[in-house]
Amino acid sequence: MSQRATLNERYVAVADTIRIEGTRILATLIRTVGDVQLAEDAVQEAALAALGAWPVTGVPPEPRAWLTVTARRKAIDIIRRERARAGKERAGAELQDLTRRHPDGSLEALDPDGALDPDEVVQDDLLRLIFTCCHPSLSPPTRVALALRTLCGLSPAQIAAVLLTTEVATTKRLVRARQKIAAARIPYRVPAEDELPDRLPAVCAVIHSLYTAGHAPSEGEAAYDVDVCAEAIRLAELLHTLLPDQPTPTAVLSLLLLTEARRPARVDDAGDVVTLDLQDRSRWDQSLITRGVALLNESLERSNRQADAYQLQAAIAAEHARVPSYTATDWREIVRLYDLLLEVSPSPAAELARVVAIAETGQVDAALKLLDGIPQSSRRHAIRGELLARQSRYSEAVDELDEALATAAAAHPERAHRARRRDRFQQLAAEQPAPARPARQPRAAGD
Amino acid sequence: MAQYLALTYTADVDWWAPEQAEELAEYRKFGVEYAEQVKASAVLHPTATATVVRVEGARGGPVITTDGPYAETKEALTGYYLIEADDLEAAVKIAAEIPAAWGGAVEVRPVIVAR
Numbered sequence A: 001m002s003q004r005a006t007l008n009e010r011y012v013a014v015a016d017t018i019r020i021e022g023t024r025i026l027a028t029l030i031r032t033v034g035d036v037q038l039a040e041d042a043v044q045e046a047a048l049a050a051l052g053a054w055p056v057t058g059v060p061p062e063p064r065a066w067l068t069v070t071a072r073r074k075a076i077d078i079i080r081r082e083r084a085r086a087g088k089e090r091a092g093a094e095l096q097d098l099t100r101r102h103p104d105g106s107l108e109a110l111d112p113d114g115a116l117d118p119d120e121v122v123q124d125d126l127l128r129l130i131f132t133c134c135h136p137s138l139s140p141p142t143r144v145a146l147a148l149r150t151l152c153g154l155s156p157a158q159i160a161a162v163l164l165t166t167e168v169a170t171t172k173r174l175v176r177a178r179q180k181i182a183a184a185r186i187p188y189r190v191p192a193e194d195e196l197p198d199r200l201p202a203v204c205a206v207i208h209s210l211y212t213a214g215h216a217p218s219e220g221e222a223a224y225d226v227d228v229c230a231e232a233i234r235l236a237e238l239l240h241t242l243l244p245d246q247p248t249p250t251a252v253l254s255l256l257l258l259t260e261a262r263r264p265a266r267v268d269d270a271g272d273v274v275t276l277d278l279q280d281r282s283r284w285d286q287s288l289i290t291r292g293v294a295l296l297n298e299s300l301e302r303s304n305r306q307a308d309a310y311q312l313q314a315a316i317a318a319e320h321a322r323v324p325s326y327t328a329t330d331w332r333e334i335v336r337l338y339d340l341l342l343e344v345s346p347s348p349a350a351e352l353a354r355v356v357a358i359a360e361t362g363q364v365d366a367a368l369k370l371l372d373g374i375p376q377s378s379r380r381h382a383i384r385g386e387l388l389a390r391q392s393r394y395s396e397a398v399d400e401l402d403e404a405l406a407t408a409a410a411a412h413p414e415r416a417h418r419a420r421r422r423d424r425f426q427q428l429a430a431e432q433p434a435p436a437r438p439a440r441q442p443r444a445a446g447d
Numbered sequence B: 001m002a003q004y005l006a007l008t009y010t011a012d013v014d015w016w017a018p019e020q021a022e023e024l025a026e027y028r029k030f031g032v033e034y035a036e037q038v039k040a041s042a043v044l045h046p047t048a049t050a051t052v053v054r055v056e057g058a059r060g061g062p063v064i065t066t067d068g069p070y071a072e073t074k075e076a077l078t079g080y081y082l083i084e085a086d087d088l089e090a091a092v093k094i095a096a097e098i099p100a101a102w103g104g105a106v107e108v109r110p111v112i113v114a115r
Helices: A002-033 A036-057 A063-086 A088-097 A119-133 A140-151 A156-162 A167-183 A193-215 A228-242 A247-261 A286-302 A309-322 A331-344 A348-360 A364-371 A378-390 A394-407 A415-431 B018-033 B088-095
Strands: A099-101 A107-109 B002-010 B038-043 B051-055 B063-067 B076-085 B105-110
Touching: A002 A036, A002 A063, A002 A119, A002 A140, A036 A063, A036 A140, A036 A167, A119 A140, A119 A193, A119 A228, A140 A156, A140 A167, A140 A193, A140 A228, A156 A167, A156 A193, A193 A228, A193 A247, A228 A247, A247 A286, A247 A309, A286 A309, A309 A331, A331 A348, A348 A364, A348 A378, A364 A378, A378 A394, A378 A415, A394 A415, B002 B088, B018 B038, B076 B088, B088 B105
Parallel strands: none
Antiparallel strands: A099 A107, B002 B076, B002 B105, B038 B076, B051 B063
């Protein structure tokens, strides 16, 4: 029993090594064999071989070399098998596929026991893989699924859990994506320097939405065994390492680190979400904040145009991280940043956040008026309830919270919090002297 | 080299009509500029001239023809270009020069080439 447990633990440690090394190997193998599916199959077979052997024999001294050599051998095996199956007429073409042009123009043979590729070659290949997965001719959800598959090495079942869909749908999506990459010839290359500003937003959007998917599963429990936030941060680190001079990847990494810094305070011991005003800031990760702020400054220095959405969101997170308590927040600065954010990237979420910030500057009436212009949503009801309570309009606040609870998903992360607020407002409404429910009228006193 | 069919979707107009002459000239300009990459092309009569053909059951069955199009849509298939390009990005660059790309849309589809 205990022996089995240790084997399991070793298995998990080995699986993680393989998964992360697998991305590097896959990136190079796709270029050498010129086929995403074939390369994935080969890496998968090599990973299975390692998973079978390593937990028992121990991890070899050079796991990367072991996996690379094994994956290359498996690729050659697969090509031979397919050649035998497809018959003679394809043999010539497949043999040619064994050699591919190197980025420097030289021809490279797929030598299974050849030396490991130098780091700069692997880094180029990783960039190729990233830009191919996030190619603009693929739909945004497909980009995210492909990134989870090829860049994070997750299984279709794990991806389905992260993206709240089914394994069958995920597998179909991945198959269609690989078909399109092959049939339409989506090139396996890094965009030229002058194309990067056009191509990077798609890559950054994939990484950001991965983090969001892990950070706030909007429906359903976070039932998957992978830390998607950690995966997103790993990709953001990778992209920043590969393109250190580009401001957008730097801003994305900054934003993710600043958000991640608050993670320990974001959920209480019961697993309920703790809103920003109630978070224990001593639990915020200061080292992540320091690094996030430094990266933000670096990104802003490097960009010579208007701040982009990632820089602005990071700036908002940094502004919150800078002050010791919620009450010490410089809400005017937060409002200003949201104004800029809405200019470059309008969204109901940002509009709602701006309204909250405006209310926090003391302009509750103005905030309530602004809410009317924002599309209905569960979050809008919740915010409206909070603002009405600020004006001691508790019965109305209870109605709004009821509406927020009724329109949110059963497993909404803030459900328990909102239910508590509703009960609190109910109690305050009951304590209020008659008339318990005043008509809506401007309040005499200012807020 | 790969081949792509660039299908143009635009307003369902009669390209022979005098008022289309100016726009048609824009398409001709594209054709001349990319003569090397464009392997074939056609401009189609409006969808009102279309006939949809179906054979009932199997081959040899009754031929059913219906008047096209099925439904009034804002954009209709109005022509195509067969483009030769290295890869999808190269094909998209060329397709973006077809006037339909800003007057409507261009659908780029890879062509199956027998190995």
